[in-house]
Amino acid sequence: MSDAMIHALGLGVEIGGRRIIDGVSLSAARGESVAIVGPNGAGKTTLLRALAGLLPSEGELDVGGYDPRIIDAVTCAQTRAYCAQKPLSAWDYRVRDLGDILGDPLGYADWLAKLRLGEFSGHRLSELSGGEQKGAHLAMAFAALAEPFGGALLLDEPAASLDLSRQEAVAQAVFAFAQAGGACVVATHDLSFARRCDRVVVLSEGRLVAAGEPASTLTPAIISGAWGASASSVR
């Protein structure tokens, strides 16, 4: 375990009698960014939710010294933050309200600015595009951990549906978070983003296919194995 911020051993998830995640082990150290990649239905989202302790799972799990499946929600929220692929909101809050609800309006405003959404602070969520709404929820997740150091951030497709400049802003935020001493695990379809992460975990049909540095995991052989032969031409 030593320096690992996130440590999962033989993690398995079964939903409705179907095995979605099967014996996945992975770890992320402080200061590390880890990308989870794989084809549609590989189990990326389920793995991320299991790591966040939001799903019942079997196997060993340790996030920042706690097992998020059994620790109380308040303590857990101090060690790991999670942002869903499609965050939702039943009510039409103003963007800045999210920071108040979180209880850290300043930290939230700071991350909002880093994601280039500062100008929308006074807008209602319904006035924003889907990508901008996602950005507001991402800022909430970033700000949820008061100090990146010693925290784990779990993001599901953070840059999907964002325009290019905001995609880059999100990538920079992820790397800045990791550099400050946090561990950031990102489920993504974006292989060029994955190549910039410290480590990559390739998932296929709920199993770990490869894990390690981008250069050794995102090879044509592994990509065509996981995604199918036609995908190997994708760089």
Next chain:
Amino acid sequence: MAGCVLLAGLVVLALSVGTQGFGWGDGGSLLLLRSPRVLAALAAGLALGIGGAAQQGVFRNPLADPGLTGVFGGALFGIAVLLGLFPEAAWQRAWFIPAAAFGGALGTSALLTLIGSGGSSSRLLLTGLGLNAFTSAGTLVIASRSGESRELLTNGAYGDWLGMATLELTWLPVVLCLLAALLLLPLARSLDLLSFGEDAARGFGCEVGSARRKAVLLTALAAAAATCLVGQVAFIGLLAPHLARAMVGPRHAYVLPLSALLGAGLLLGADTIGRGLWPQAPLSAAAVTAILGAPLFIWIARGRHE
């Protein structure tokens, strides 16, 4: 902020509507006679307003309202069962009737949560509609079979109980209304977080299960206590939160207290209009609420689509 000024203004408004009511009597002696009624209307309206806001928050559904989802129906049904089975014993202790109402409200809340939540918005409302129809029918069946309680229960179904408010009958439900409201206020942040979905709520440190149970339990308590005071009143639990959100935005830290005050003002206003305009044959608060509330509600519904 502006919200706080509005809150203060509404308290004054609710109070002044009440005092105008005193003035229409035949002198100061009526003050003592009517104050329980005014108090009951204020407390019940408060509970209805905040209960509606809490139920909408916990079900993440702007149309959830204890009147539409059958929780009031359940409360009245609970009272009907008690009166039907033990017509004399029911009045022996002050807490018997509130307890029966709470049991009924809790029963329908539990069924609503088990059957209706987790699915689409229409599933929740259809479940509520079914529960409401069932409990109303049950109440009427009991009412038609029990001679002495018949008029009482029919009046309850029409929301016409405020007229018989005495301090003796109302003190406990009034205290319960206030208690439920006070205990719901600290749930504001949980209700905000719940609006982002279960994963996000838990991710940000909300114990989803316990927050939900608390909110459902306290909403049932508020609905039960309010039912003991007025009988069934629709629309307040729906209107007060909608007006509150239109005034201060959707954050529950503001919506909950403002809905409580708006609810108190609306019910007291409706009751005052009902007996002020037709002193000889007063209209029930529920009738006035529906007459004034329904068009307002349709107007809100139209606005949501535009």
